Amino acid sequence: MRFNHEQFRELAAKHGLAVTHQRQVVYEAVIASHGHHSPEDIYAAVRRRIPSISLATVYNNLRLFVERGLLREVSPHASTLLVDGNLKPHHHLVCSRCKSVQDIEGDFIDFKRLSPHVPHGFDLTQPVVEVFGLCRQCSAKH
Amino acid sequence: MRFNHEQFRELAAKHGLAVTHQRQVVYEAVIASHGHHSPEDIYAAVRRRIPSISLATVYNNLRLFVERGLLREVSPHASTLLVDGNLKPHHHLVCSRCKSVQDIEGDFIDFKRLSPHVPHGFDLTQPVVEVFGLCRQCSAKH
DNA sequence: GGAGAGTTTTATACTCATTCTTATTCAATA
DNA sequence: TATTGAATAAGAATGAGTATAAAACTCTCC
Numbered sequence: 512m513r514f515n516h517e518q519f520r521e522l523a524a525k526h527g528l529a530v531t532h533q534r535q536v537v538y539e540a541v542i543a544s545h546g547h548h549s550p551e552d553i554y555a556a557v558r559r560r561i562p563s564i565s566l567a568t569v570y571n572n573l574r575l576f577v578e579r580g581l582l583r584e585v586s587p588h589a590s591t592l593l594v595d596g597n598l599k600p601h602h603h604l605v606c607s608r609c610k611s612v613q614d615i616e617g618d619f620i621d622f623k624r625l626s627p628h629v630p631h632g633f634d635l636t637q638p639v640v641e642v643f644g645l646c647r648q649c650s651a652k653h
Numbered sequence: 654m655r656f657n658h659e660q661f662r663e664l665a666a667k668h669g670l671a672v673t674h675q676r677q678v679v680y681e682a683v684i685a686s687h688g689h690h691s692p693e694d695i696y697a698a699v700r701r702r703i704p705s706i707s708l709a710t711v712y713n714n715l716r717l718f719v720e721r722g723l724l725r726e727v728s729p730h731a732s733t734l735l736v737d738g739n740l741k742p743h744h745h746l747v748c749s750r751c752k753s754v755q756d757i758e759g760d761f762i763d764f765k766r767l768s769p770h771v772p773h774g775f776d777l778t779q780p781v782v783e784v785f786g787l788c789r790q791c792s793a794k795h
Numbered sequence: 796g797g798a799g800a801g802t803t804t805t806a807t808a809c810t811c812a813t814t815c816t817t818a819t820t821c822a823a824t825a
Numbered sequence: 826t827a828t829t830g831a832a833t834a835a836g837a838a839t840g841a842g843t844a845t846a847a848a849a850c851t852c853t854c855c
Contacts, residue, residue: 549733617767621763709807
């Protein structure tokens with residue numbers, strides 16, 4: 512999807528972002544390519560329109576877009592592996608901002624409603640669920 | 654939690670692992686420290702008992718434990734950031750093995766059952782849920 | 796208990812994703 | 826249009842994790 516300059520200007524204003532050419536092109540690259548994309552993917556796409564763009568600029572803008580809610584981050588996670596010795600079935604409550612993880616009990620997945628949406632062959636015999644939100648500390652900080 | 658040598662030998666045999674002192678101490682460190690821990694955390698704990706241990710050994714054994722099912726990996730994720738331009742409420746179905754992510758629709762979270770388990774102050778006004786399982790390709794490969 | 800085969804551990808070098816730094820360029824606004 | 830704070834480019838730096846190869850250990854079988 513392409514935005515003209517005025518459309519993007521409006522979108523940026525709504526989210527309190529300055530309008531730069533790079534920023535517009537990065538944003539368009541994400542929107543145009545449906546699905547889930549890495550910074551490298553976006554960088555490759557953007558370079559076709561701005562060959563001189565820096566990878567850091569792509570990272571900066573993606574981070575900004577996620578912070579301001581123009582994009583969503585897939586699997587917001589701590590930047591390190593975490594292991595869990597608790598093998599009892601349980602789920603996790605994850606803070607999207609600080610990435611803290613707490614265990615959560617309970618049987619809150621409605622499999623009757625979930626199953627029709629699960630593609631054929633996807634194995635959910637031992638499903639693990641992570642529910643993302645904002646922990647108390649982070650939601651207090653607005 | 655501490656295991657004596659015989660207990661650990663039994664556990665290892667059950668999972669087809671050779672018994673080494675390092676392996677036992679790494680495993681005990683994870684089990685003893687409840688919660689979710691990074692390899693660095695475990696490394697620090699293990700070094701109190703085996704000052705000469707290598708970080709690579711900790712990584713090797715944690716990976717092995719996860720593969721054999723002695724431990725669980727928290728937030729199994731792709732090793733790169735992924736962004737999603739789709740802001741419509743939707744959830745993700747993630748393959749624990751190959752880390753592929755697909756969108757999933759549907760209203761399958763039972764909030765009546767979930768709420769009592771959510772700690773006070775945790776903000777779930779726009780919950781995002783990731784359901785982990787094995788995608789068709791990975792579950793076919795056994 | 797010891798020999799041989801196969802694993803595991805260690806130390807270090809390396810890769811890869813991401814962030815930081817600094818000089819320069821650009822956008823907002825007065 | 827001039828000023829000023831913000832954004833960009835280029836590359837260095839950081840940090841998590843992996844690869845490698847030699848030495849040490851474990852397991853199995855005798």
